Amino acid sequence: MSLAAETAPVAPIVEIAGLRKSYGTNEVLKGIDLKVAPGEVVAIIGKSGSGKSTLLRCINGLEEFQDGSLTVDGKPLLTDSPGAMRELRQRVGMIFQSFNLFPHLTVGRNVMLAPTLVKKRGKAEAEAQAKALLERVGLADKFDAMPDQLSGGQQQRVAIARALAMEPAVLLCDEITSALDPELVGEVLRVVERLATEGMTLLMVTHEMAFARKVSSRVVFMHLGRVHEIGPPSEIFGNPQTPELKQFLSSIHE
Amino acid sequence: MVQFSNWDILRNLIFAAEWTIVLSLIAFVGGGLVGGCLLVARLWRGGWVNHVFNGYVQLFQGTPLLMQLFLSYFGLRLLGVEVSVWVSASLALTLYTSAFLAEIWRGCVAAIPKGQWEASTSLALSFGEQLRHVILPQALRIAIPPTVGFLVQVIKGTALASVIGFVELTRAGNMIANVTYKPFTVFAFVGLMYFVICYPISLYARYLERKTHVARR
Known part of the structure; x- marks a missing residue:
């Protein structure tokens, strides 16, 4: 899959060029170039503070950047146009470390909220879609539950269903298993893995190296706000080129 | 000399208490609307x-309500606007209430985790949809106890409207004390009536607080 994505002349779904972002005088992204083809699964790894989450958050406009360009599906990201941003965000779903389910709504209504408001779906249609999506993440029986009645792993799977309800072309996963108890990580990763095999374009910041190695078509190693090394997982994990990546990988295996 | 029974005193005070309640309601509804608009504009x-x-919040929180009443009554007259004590008292109390409610509610909205804004943003909800469906329903739950608690402050605050000649409970008490020569009895009744109005509201606030705590676990 990765080879096809890289060799075929397919227009990239996410195209980032010369992206720079600073908080005050502290530059956290120092010129990022990255193209992601449709169906690609890109894992972003690196030390904390390397800018990987910030990069992800730039892609759906949660963070503004100062310089460079970012297009999704050929459309440039315009942070000063709320209408254009809403268009874009319908194409880009995001899942967070802390789940961020809406605690005052049932699981079903969490999933239905955005489609009914943004896509103007009828209630019956949205409900059928929500039920199908919850079934897909293995939570068909939780439609009427409140989020705080669920385990962390279940909440994160609801969050995935909620993001999928908008039928995004790209899904951003920001350390989605980092807040989970170890025994709950597997159930979430299995859902993500299935999405990957079904052809969803995924960009994920992750600390689960075994998972990144298994599922991703390309791995991006970020260091000090730059893409330090990039390549297929076999290369990145099996044959790291730079001392920084070697050190990072060995620090994880300890 | 005319004799006044306790019932005469009480009956007149009850009549005046209605104006205290009406003024409180005006202040609360008006203040709620103005405060709500300020908060939404800020968000x-x-x-x-x-x-x-x-600046608005600091101005009204940092000056005595008494001065605000004076300024709204005499200030408007200085500017050549002839207003009744009704308008002056309503205006001053509305602005005063709006500043406090806006600040109370701002705190409640700030208590909602940032992730709620981010999740709803990434789902392409507009600002209005975020407020209406995600943020305000959660903020409302924590806002009810302090809001109801502040209502009690407003009710007692209306007593100050008496200084510009607005006849409510306190002013009526003053007038009755002057004709009956029974200031102690009269003001004891006045105090009792404020208590009768405010205490159930305080109880209700406490009940709501308990209820929302249980709901939030």
Whole structure:
């Protein structure tokens, strides 16, 4: 899959060029170039503070950047146009470390909220879609539950269903298993893995190296706000080129 | 000399208490609307609106309500606007209430985790949809106890409207004390009536607080 994505002349779904972002005088992204083809699964790894989450958050406009360009599906990201941003965000779903389910709504209504408001779906249609999506993440029986009645792993799977309800072309996963108890990580990763095999374009910041190695078509190693090394997982994990990546990988295996 | 029974005193005070309640309601509804608009403007735009919001809140929180009443009564007259005590008292109390409610509610919205804004943003909800469906329903739950608690402050605050000649409970008490020569009895009744109005509201606030705590676990 990765080879096809890289060799075929397919227009990239996410195209980032010369992206720079600073908080005050502290530059956290120092010129990022990255193209992601449709169906690609890109894992972003690196030390904390390397800018990987910030990069992800730039892609759906949660963070503004100062310089460079970012297009999704050929459309440039315009942070000063709320209408254009809403268009874009319908194409880009995001899942967070802390789940961020809406605690005052049932699981079903969490999933239905955005489609009914943004896509103007009828209630019956949205409900059928929500039920199908919850079934897909293995939570068909939780439609009427409140989020705080669920385990962390279940909440994160609801969050995935909620993001999928908008039928995004790209899904951003920001350390989605980092807040989970170890025994709950597997159930979430299995859902993500299935999405990957079904052809969803995924960009994920992750600390689960075994998972990144298994599922991703390309791995991006970020260091000090730059893409330090990039390549297929076999290369990145099996044959790291730079001392920084070697050190990072060995620090994880300890 | 005319003799006044306790019932005469009480009956007149009850009549005046209605105006205390009406003025409180005006202050609360008006203040709620103005305060709500201020808060939404601040959440929507930020930037310079933040400064205006903070300045407004500080101005009304940092000056005595008594001065605000004086200024709204005499100040408007100085500007050549002839207003009744009704308008003056309503205006001053509305502005005063709006500043406090806006600040109370701002705190409640700020208590909602940032992730709720981010999740709803990434789901392509507009600002209005975020407020209506995600943020306000959660903020409302924590806002009810302090809001109801502040209502009690407003009710007692209406007593100050008596200084510009607005006849409510306190002013009526003053007038009755002057004709009956029984200030102790009269003001004891006045105090009792404030208590009768405010105590159930305080109880209700406490009940709501318990209830929302249980709901939030």
